[in-house]
Amino acid sequence: MTDNVTQPIDRRILAAAERAIAREKARKAAEAEAVSQAAQAGDAPASRTVKASRSAAERREAGRDTVYLRDVASSEPRKSSRFAPSASELPSNPHPNLPSDVESSAHDAAVQSADSLHRQSKAETQMEGAFEDSDYEAVRPSAQKEAGTAGTAFSTGAFLDAFFSELDRCGVRDYVVSPGSRSTPLAMKAFEHFGDVYVDIDERGAAFFALGLAKATGNPVAVICTSGTAVGNWMPAVLEAESSRVPLLLLSGDRPARLQQVGAPQTCDQLNIFGTHVKKFVQMPLPTADAPSLAYARQMALDACIVAHGALPGAASCDAGPVHLNFPFDEPLKPAPSTGDTHACPLPPTVVPGQGIVPRDAMGLFKVMKGKRTIALCGEGSCNSEYDAHLLLEFARKRNVPLLADPLSGLRCYDDPMVIDNYDTVFGEEEPPIADVVVRFGRWPVSKRCCQTVAAMAPVQIVVDMRDTRDLATSTSLFVRTSPAVFAQAMCDVHTPGTADPACAQEWRARNDAAAQRIGSVVLRPDMDGFEGAYVEQLVDVIPENSLLFSANSMSIRALDTFYCKRDKTFTLLCNRGLNGIDGTVSSALGAAQSFDQTTLLIGDLAMLHDVNALALQNELRMREMRGDGPMPSIVIVVLNNNGGGIFDMLPQKSTEDYFERLFLTPQDVDFKHMAAAFGVGYRTASTVHGFRRIYSSMLGEPGISIIDVPVPLAGLSERYEPYQ
Numbered sequence: 267m268t269d270n271v272t273q274p275i276d277r278r279i280l281a282a283a284e285r286a287i288a289r290e291k292a293r294k295a296a297e298a299e300a301v302s303q304a305a306q307a308g309d310a311p312a313s314r315t316v317k318a319s320r321s322a323a324e325r326r327e328a329g330r331d332t333v334y335l336r337d338v339a340s341s342e343p344r345k346s347s348r349f350a351p352s353a354s355e356l357p358s359n360p361h362p363n364l365p366s367d368v369e370s371s372a373h374d375a376a377v378q379s380a381d382s383l384h385r386q387s388k389a390e391t392q393m394e395g396a397f398e399d400s401d402y403e404a405v406r407p408s409a410q411k412e413a414g415t416a417g418t419a420f421s422t423g424a425f426l427d428a429f430f431s432e433l434d435r436c437g438v439r440d441y442v443v444s445p446g447s448r449s450t451p452l453a454m455k456a457f458e459h460f461g462d463v464y465v466d467i468d469e470r471g472a473a474f475f476a477l478g479l480a481k482a483t484g485n486p487v488a489v490i491c492t493s494g495t496a497v498g499n500w501m502p503a504v505l506e507a508e509s510s511r512v513p514l515l516l517l518s519g520d521r522p523a524r525l526q527q528v529g530a531p532q533t534c535d536q537l538n539i540f541g542t543h544v545k546k547f548v549q550m551p552l553p554t555a556d557a558p559s560l561a562y563a564r565q566m567a568l569d570a571c572i573v574a575h576g577a578l579p580g581a582a583s584c585d586a587g588p589v590h591l592n593f594p595f596d597e598p599l600k601p602a603p604s605t606g607d608t609h610a611c612p613l614p615p616t617v618v619p620g621q622g623i624v625p626r627d628a629m630g631l632f633k634v635m636k637g638k639r640t641i642a643l644c645g646e647g648s649c650n651s652e653y654d655a656h657l658l659l660e661f662a663r664k665r666n667v668p669l670l671a672d673p674l675s676g677l678r679c680y681d682d683p684m685v686i687d688n689y690d691t692v693f694g695e696e697e698p699p700i701a702d703v704v705v706r707f708g709r710w711p712v713s714k715r716c717c718q719t720v721a722a723m724a725p726v727q728i729v730v731d732m733r734d735t736r737d738l739a740t741s742t743s744l745f746v747r748t749s750p751a752v753f754a755q756a757m758c759d760v761h762t763p764g765t766a767d768p769a770c771a772q773e774w775r776a777r778n779d780a781a782a783q784r785i786g787s788v789v790l791r792p793d794m795d796g797f798e799g800a801y802v803e804q805l806v807d808v809i810p811e812n813s814l815l816f817s818a819n820s821m822s823i824r825a826l827d828t829f830y831c832k833r834d835k836t837f838t839l840l841c842n843r844g845l846n847g848i849d850g851t852v853s854s855a856l857g858a859a860q861s862f863d864q865t866t867l868l869i870g871d872l873a874m875l876h877d878v879n880a881l882a883l884q885n886e887l888r889m890r891e892m893r894g895d896g897p898m899p900s901i902v903i904v905v906l907n908n909n910g911g912g913i914f915d916m917l918p919q920k921s922t923e924d925y926f927e928r929l930f931l932t933p934q935d936v937d938f939k940h941m942a943a944a945f946g947v948g949y950r951t952a953s954t955v956h957g958f959r960r961i962y963s964s965m966l967g968e969p970g971i972s973i974i975d976v977p978v979p980l981a982g983l984s985e986r987y988e989p990y991q
């Protein structure tokens with residue numbers, strides 16, 4: 267790793283670390299002040315008088331700065347409690363009647379004899395069978411309950427205090443909780459430590475919501491749910507997070523080992539349930555409160571964050587992914603509140619660096635493209651920041667390499683001649699420009715035609731990626747394991763004059779400009795009110811600067827690929843492109859929306875129906891605002907409603923035969939107006955492009971969710987796209 271390559275990133279880390287240390291010092295000073303005031307006033311102990319010292323907004327702000335650089339000054343966790351006990355509830359000795367190595371009566375019984383183990387296990391199984399995942403605790407014999415509660419509740423509480431305070435130090439600020447009983451300790455501790463958790467009753471949607479949150483912030487986000495099918499419902503979002511490299515922490519509740527495989531309710535084998543789709547799985551032990559166990563809980567939280575993040579904070583797409591931690595819990599499930607002392611064990615500084623390029627290798631790479639017809643394919647993940655984008659643009663200008671910019675590359679926010687936004691259209695021309703060398707950044711572009719044409723040209727391919735080649739045709743000539751920004755800077759810094767063949771860049775620029783003229787004229791067509799392309803062109807024109815545009819898969823992202831032309835206008839465009847799913851889109855968009863004042867979701871009717879219960883999150887957002895957990899963002903959902911799967915009109919399955927509508931188009935004839943009313947969200951229809959522009963503009967800034975229903979014909983989609991391709 268060379269200094270010149272990593273220096274700006276290091277500066278960012280250090281600046282963030284310095285801010286974190288300063289904040290922590292200020293917090294400690296405030297805490298000390300509160301303690302001395304409380305002592306003077308003869309008040310209760312400090313751990314209970316000092317309330318959560320930061321507001322939700324402050325916590326979010328703090329999260330942005332967090333780095334995996336351990337700050338010794340912050341080795342004590344925040345003391346905050348939503349359900350703090352009274353002084354009498356907190357004995358100084360947590361196990362007054364038990365030797366220190368004994369945790370609960372249930373465990374006592376378990377080690378006494380095989381016979382008693384069998385009896386107890388059977389009794390518990392029967393009880394749990396009778397009361398499912400609900401109010402089991404209330405029906406336990408009171409003597410047993412009394413004996414077991416103090417020890418286990420204390421152990422569970424202390425163990426999770428260590429775990430969650432470590433997550434806090436690692437910068438995990440967002441928690442998405444789905445209700446359930448076995449996950450009670452996790453949910454209550456997340457709430458106690460962080461307060462402003464999100465609650466989503468649908469685990470499938472909750473995981474997608476978390477995915478959206480993590481996509482927007484680049485920080486790991488935790489999801490919490492109970493055992494059984496609840497965990498299974500995380501799978502689609504886990505797959506997407508794996509493919510899109512999004513840092514998710516999956517924290518599931520489970521029953522202890524003795525209740526596995528014996529018919530206990532809501533119990534299945536959750537070990538490695540996500541198989542190879544998570545970067546790491548940890549089966550956590552039953553909580554105990556001895557020092558080594560607390561250190562272990564901390565270490566697992568730290569390791570989970572490092573593995574899930576896989577890269578520097580804010581660089582989510584480099585090497586991030588989902589991590590699953592399965593927590594078995596014994597009764598009683600309600601954990602003891604934090605005493606404020608979580609036995610923080612100092613751990614060494616941890617920095618996860620990106621990989622650089624040594625100057626000799628950079629020189630060799632540059633020689634491959636020098637004087638050659640070279641282009642760069644820039645897919646999703648090419649830029650994680652404006653800083654990255656500027657490095658790529660500098661590389662393009664300095665070395666004469668046109669950047670073929672996918673809508674998700676982040677490069678279409680720059681009206682720069684080297685940004686080639688209409689490459690899909692150009693590749694559709696009779697003789698597209700050839701390339702000798704192709705540099706590939708990020709995911710393959712949305713444009714299938716681009717991928718096919720590049721493959722047919724059989725160029726030298728330089729693949730730049732932090733993890734793998736993503737090469738489906740063994741055509742990678744050189745694999746450079748680094749981020750696009752580091753690569754771009756290395757190519758700029760090579761001490762050799764010269765560029766790639768300038769004729770190639772010139773040809774791409776000219777052809778791109780000609781295509782832009784054609785595409786820009788879409789709104790002037792007489793039949794534009796029936797063409798989704800015209801609505802999308804207008805949407806991009808009027809969308810507010812610095813807002814979020816979340817796109818669904820299918821025709822929504824394709825329409826953006828064609829009709830979102832580059833301009834000097836900064837807004838974020840996200841899409842769950844990992845597996846092209848039409849599921850979980852509304853949830854993901856709502857999750858990502860939490861980081862923006864204004865969000866627009868562009869979505870097809872079937873994708874909307876797939877995740878319709880996410881509209882219930884309108885109430886959750888309202889509730890959060892009322893609790894002071896954060897203002898309600900404005901979210902406008904634009905439904906391109908062609909009453910079916912319009913994309914199939916573009917595919918070889920297309921037919922006039924009966925099977926086509928029955929198996930592929932699948933019109934559902936749903937009235938979105940009634941659907942919106944059922945969830946209490948705003949609704950308008952726009953059947954002309956001018957009307958759409960007006961209605962959309964009027965909905966901007968409206969708190970909560972509003973829907974614009976845009977009816978467009980299902981048939982003839984490919985014919986409508988024809989003039990632009």
Ligand SMILES: Cc1ncc(C[n+]2csc(CCOP(=O)(O)OP(=O)(O)O)c2C)c(N)n1
Nearest residue numbers: 820821847848849870871872873911912913
């Ligand atoms: C979870 C999931 N199920 C099925 C598919 C296959 N699929 C791809 S696009 C599509 C139709 C989408 O229709 P709509 O959301 O209305 O978008 P349109 O093509 O009409 O723009 C289907 C079923 C998928 N990608 N993901």
Ligand SMILES: [Mg+2]
Nearest residue numbers: 870871910912
């Ligand atoms: Mg549709």
